Amino acid sequence: MIIDDLTEITEKELASRKKFTIRCCVAAGCVSSNSVGVKEALERAVRDAGLEDQVEVRGVGCMKLCCQGPLVQVDERNESPGATVEIRSVDTGPLYQKVTPEDASALIGTLQGGSSNLSQADPKHPFFAEQLPIVLANSGVIDPDRIESYIAAEGYQALHDVLRELTPKDVLDSVLQSGLRGRGGAGYPTGLKWGTVAKTPGTQKYVICNADEGDPGAFMDRSVLESDPHSVLEGMAIAGYAVGASQGFIYVRAEYPLAITRLQTAIKQAKQLGLLGSGIFESPFNFNIDLRIGAGAFVCGEETALMASVEGKRGTPRPRPPFPAESGLYGCPTLINNVETFANIAPIIRKGAEWFSGIGTEKSKGTKVFALAGKITNTGLIEVPMGTPLRKIVELMGGGAPDGGQIKAVQTGGPSGGCIPADALDTPVDYESLTQLGSIMGSGGMIVMDETTRMVDVARFFMEFCMDESCGKCIPCRAGTVQMHEILTRILNRKATRRDLEKLEELCDMVRHTSLCGLGQTAPNPVISTLRYFRNEYSELLVEDAYGPRRNGNGQCAQPTADSTL
Amino acid sequence: MAAKTLTIDGKQISADQGATILDAATDAGITIPTLCHLDGVYDVGACRLCLVEVAGINKLLPACTTRVHEGMVIKTDSERLRKYRRMTLELLFAERNHVCAVCVANGHCELQSLAYSLGMDHVRYDYRFPKWGVDNTHTLFGMDHNRCILCMRCVRVCWHIEGAGTKNVSGRGSGSQIISDLNQPWGTSDTCTRCGKCVMACPTGALFAKGATVSEMERDRTRLEFIVTAREKKQWIA
Ligand SMILES: Cc1cc2nc3c(=O)[nH]c(=O)nc-3n(C[C@H](O)[C@H](O)[C@H](O)COP(=O)(O)O)c2cc1C
Ligand code: SF4
Ligand code: SF4
Ligand code: FES
Secondary structure, eight states, X not given: XXXXXXXXXXXXXXXXXXXXXXXXXXXXXXXXXXXXXXXXXXXXXXXXXXXXXXXXEEEESOOSOGGGOSOEEEEEOOOSXXXXXXXXXXXXXXXXXXXXXXXXXXXXXXHTTOOOOOOEEOTTSHHHHTOOOSTTTTTXXXXXXOHHHHHXXXXXXXXXXXXXXXXXXXXXXXXXXXXXXXSSSSXXXXXXXXXXXXXXXXXXXXXXXXXXXXXXXXXXXXXXXXXOHHHHHHHHHXXXXXXXXXXXXXXXXXXXXXXHHHHHHHHHHHHXXXXXXXXXXXXXXXXEEEEEEEOOOGGGGSHHHHHHHHTTSOOOOOOSSSOTTTXXXXXXXXXEEEHHHHHTHHHHHHHOHHHHHTSBOSSSBSEEEEEEEESOSSOEEEEEETTOBHHIIIIIISOSSGGGOOEEEEEESGGGSEEEEGGGTTSBOXXXXXHHTTOOOTTSEEEXXXXXXXXXXXXXHHHHHHHHHOOSOSHHHHHHHHHHHHHHHHHHTTOOOHHHHHHHHHHHHXXXXXXXXXXXXXXXXXXXXXXXXXHHHHHTTOOOOTTOXXXXXXXXXXXXSSOSOO | OOEEEEEXXXXXXXXXXXXXXXHHHHHTTOOOOOSSOOTTSOOOOOSOTTEEEETTOSSOEETTTOBOOTTOEEESOOHHHHHHHHXXXXXXXXXXXXXXXXXXXXXXXXXHHHHHHTTOOOOOSOOOOOOOOEEOOSSSEEEEGGGOOOOOHHHHHIIIIIOOOOEEEESOGGGOEEEETTTBOGGGOSSOOOOOHXXXXXXXXXXXXXXXXTTOOOOOTHHHHHHHHHHHHOOOOO
């Protein structure tokens, strides 16, 4: 494989484009509402109408407005002379929603000038118009099952340039200058992490892609893998070159069968074309990627537990340091990044670090993908520049609460995050601002709640999740979450007193500061943040202490009886 | 090996490079409470009792797995640490059925003596009273899950000192359980060499030699020491 081969594939791919491309979403969301059946019906309708030479029906990745699936978009060929790359016409062709197989012939009829009353989404709606796709640029456009489709969208260009024109140091500098931070939750600067792995001596190093995505309600990583698997492979290969690794692993949960199949196909195709394997682009660089399937424990998303699991051991975290960058998989220096982090790499190399760092805020660069869910009109995937105000996301793009309801709070960061109250909706979404509000960016789950939501319920839901998902290794998390869950249940059952609430807060503090890994350290966050903004919802549920105030040994009340803080 | 100098609880001490804070403190005669640590086996940092404050670091660090650095200033005891340690013990006592009065390890139990020394005089959390069983199928030893604190000492000695690999953990969270082989009765295990090292390693009354009754279960840690010194120092102590 040399650069001419890439160009040839691109040209062939573009030349073979027919007048119309009908894009039919085949990512998990739409598949679950029978988009595969829709695609087959569309293909049949094209045949019946004798339009095979004019219309291509293409399975593509997520088209973002998942709540209205199956989604089908019609795209007419761009005849303008400069159109060398895959046409991105998200805002041009009509976008049909909730399409059924029965709609197929009517839909094909519209191509011949027929009219139809099929339900359409408005591609100019802010939900689409305000998005800035970098990670999801190919999602909904290319065919994830065909590497040629990715190559036609400038795929593997960046890998070529890196291997043939840049030194590992150049790549590290680019990633550092881009200001990219890890998208897996903590937001650690990616360039720094890569630099550490590159500098750590070692003959064997590894690159791991964390595709465990365990936050309830989050599906960003799944969509990227299902819609554009090659972008992750390309990012990993570039990372391998930069840090000096020749082997990569993708750790993906078994609950994502479609993502696993797509990845397997993608790896096979990349190997066939020599884009993975040895001597890539006729350089001395070798890189292979293998899949490791996780059994779906949330804690296995934690990097040290993940590596134990890859090694075939029980997936429990271990104390850091040593960090994976120094001693990771099989004791070797290991780079571990999130799916979305890797998907940002090829665009950064192609368009330059300055371009990337021009997007976003001072400390949070680029875009972030969010999975918008909960009490909101438009549920689905959005990718927006860092620093976009939360209000714009939930009210303008998301369309607010359905049926005119009032938004009460927005939960970000899943079980490790917190609730942001409605009056803080003007906060820009970036790592620092969210942390200041007592929540976190997290991996991108965003759950909108309206007035019918009881915050104590929310806190208990996430505590139950953490209790069930605790690995059981350390005492504060294993036993502490059980007791916190018990107290929350008692509060909800109107059986708890002020003293129980104090115990709960004390446990929050203790579990946060003494747990071994991030799961335990952040498990109290949903309680702490709901107490911070919605304390009255807790105190309203408390009952009088039947035994009256406790006394200490001096005959004085240990606690003041009248409560000033509640 | 270069030495490092550091301050623990106001005391200037020196420690070997690569030593843990726990090693350094023990050498200097400073006691840090521990439960999952066991001399001779690698540390896992699970019980969180040994957490200490290190100046300039806003996280608490486990003494058993943190290596010393030049100029470290460490506090092993503070109001806050004592409170966290007491709470950790309270959580343990509430978690399973620790009924000292009828336990073989009464008076010889590390959990019990830590509760004394750290002043944990009562448990403020709801006792969970879980239903755990006793495995009495082994001819020499028994396992009472009601007393287990999941410190994993038995697992570590079984794999890394004896090399039998009988003991393991199944489940997760509060449902974690010590198992033998493929979660079968201990007595039917093909791999158990009946060496008794797990019994000697256990800090509580969870693992016991059969025939012992209340308060009779004393541990003989020298059984571990023999192999560990042989391995590490190439000395065969009698
Ligand atoms: C309990 C727990 C679960 C986690 N789950 C995930 C996950 O599902 N996906 C992920 O990318 N990172 C997850 N992380 C974060 C990883 O440990 C790690 O920081 C991340 O993969 C680093 O990648 P990044 O630098 O690209 O963000 C989790 C962390 C914790 C503590
Ligand atoms: S904090 Fe929870 S998940 Fe993490 S090591 Fe401790 S018990 Fe396991
Ligand atoms: S049986 Fe004993 S040694 Fe094993 S984990 Fe339980 S308490 Fe620890
Ligand atoms: S002795 Fe250090 S965590 Fe248990």
